[in-house]
Amino acid sequence: MPLATTRRTGLVDQVIEQMRKAISSGEWPVGQRIPAEPELVSALGVGRNTVREAVRALAHAGLLEVRQGDGTFVRATSELSGAVRRLVGEELREVLEVRRTLEVEGARLAAKHRTPEDIVHLETLLAERNRAAAEQAWEAMIEQDTAFHLLIVQTSHNELLTELYRGLTEVVRASVAATVNVSPVESGQISHDGILDAVRAGDPERAAREAGSFLEELLERHTAERG
16 A cells, blocks of 8 residues: 555654664665655655655664765665764764673673574684684685674673664774775784683683773774874
8 A cells, every 4th residue: 555545643653664664674785875755755655755854864863864966875774873873983982982882791701691502603703714814815804804793792682782783784894994904914803702702611700801802902093093
């Protein structure tokens, strides 16, 4: 049933929800241009003004970015991610501090609640991440490093913490990309083997220390680079 047949008072909200689902599900990937306005009008069965209001609301929330003359692009997968995405770059320090807050507790809980299946998944993913780093396949390394941090938090089996962290996926990925050392002469990559060892051993305090120490190192590097 076309959305246009529903009550007008809730029409914009319904279009926003449909567009939000297309973004969060990956149907409209981050960085890609969404369908043009005429296509959205036809697909959703609503008027141009309704589509424009929905796009304006999602742009205000940080999920979309309207580029005049070029179209509208997906900027983030959630309101939370969109809100903090601007922190990457000159505000990288704040991003790393937020990551430290969530990842330290995530690692602590992961060491308490990990299952044998969790450990297998973590080992596999970290091996892929380390192999990509050794091969200087930086794009793959960044993706796998980001996925490893999320998997550590998921291993906490705390759904709320996981959802909070998942909302930061894009900003975490951007901060990983901003801090990875791609020099072929001196790679200087930070190891995550200690975090995995502590989680595997069921040692919450060591896991928390390991998670906190590598982020402290990144913060120190960032401070030094900024002089």
